[in-house]
Amino acid sequence: MNCLESFEHALRVRTRPHTYQAYLRDVRRLISLLDTPPENWKEQHIQHALIKLHAQGLAPSTLHRILSSWRYFFRYLAEHSNHFEPLLAAKLKLPKLSRTLPQTLSPDEVQHLLDSPKSDTTQDKISTHDPRARILAELLYSSGLRIHEAANLCWKDIDLEYGLVRVFGKGGKMRDIPLGSHAKKALETWKAQNQTTPASPLFPNHQGKPTSIRTLQRWIHALGIQSGMNRRFYPHLLRHSFASHVLQSSGDLRAVQEMLGHSSLQATQVYTHLDFQHLSQVYDQAHPRAKQKTSSVDHLDPLPPKKNEDSSS
Secondary structure, three states: OOHHHHHHHHHHHHOOHHHHHHHHHHHHHHHHHOOOOHHHOOHHHHHHHHHHHHHOOOOHHHHHHHHHHHHHHHHHHHHHOOOOOOOOOOOOOOOOOOOOOOOOOOHHHHHHHHHOOOOOOOOOOOOOOOHHHHHHHHHHHHHOOOHHHHHOOEHHHEEOOOOEEEEEOHHHOEEEEEOOHHHHHHHHHHHHOOOOOOOOEOOEOOOOOEOOHHHHHHHHHHHHHHOOOOOOOOHHHHHHHHHHHHHHHHOOHHHHHHHHOOOOHHHHOHHHHHHHHHHHHHHHHHOOOOOOOOOHHHHOOOOOOOOOOOOOO
16 A cells, blocks of 8 residues: 555545545645655655646645645654655745635624525525525524534434534534524424434435535525525525624633634634624724814815905905
């Protein structure tokens, strides 16, 4: 078994399918760019491979992801052989990415989305009359779940009595998250209408297996079209909205971190920037001296000509 085959086997065990595919694709790209066998790779070889990819016009974010995959590959090789240097690409630097704030919905937009009446006018192929689409949206917004976390839920993970959902997130980390009253009611109704067992998937397909992530994404997209949203609508938008709205109301960053399943508080702090952005907008609109206004002198009428005191009336 060569190094790529053993790495592929390890990826299947250690990572989720989406991560597995991305890492494997990036490592295969590296091997195709280099003519020398992996045992002879040096830092300059990796640098030249990055230069080739940059010349192809790849976006900076893509280059950062590729380099991250390569570093993971090098660490794996170093674990299994003394011929490889684990920090082979550690010194390689890429331009810093401009940090973009996550998009969110306003509370009014969420209410419109989840409470809007069903429509027959949508041209989307996914039936928006399927109640699972709205239940999924309620769940994503209620508990801030990632789409793959929702896809893997079974009924044994839902405690309707106490209003909790048990989630296994990244790295297999388990966390219990409260269920909102609307999500709880929707799940109770859905469960009463179907024959379920504790091991039954929350969102089964026609074979009784968990519905694919891609299909769940189409449900959410179709729901956005049905509700008349004039923007791209995707599952993670509801997770961002959950985090932003809870943080704005509570100000408890640690609690939001735990509910989102972030291993680092730094990942959660991006929502504080959203909160400050909202406060800044309110301040600019409400405070009479918030913005630099044009000097009032510019708006005064011109002074009348000075009278000549020596002239007669």
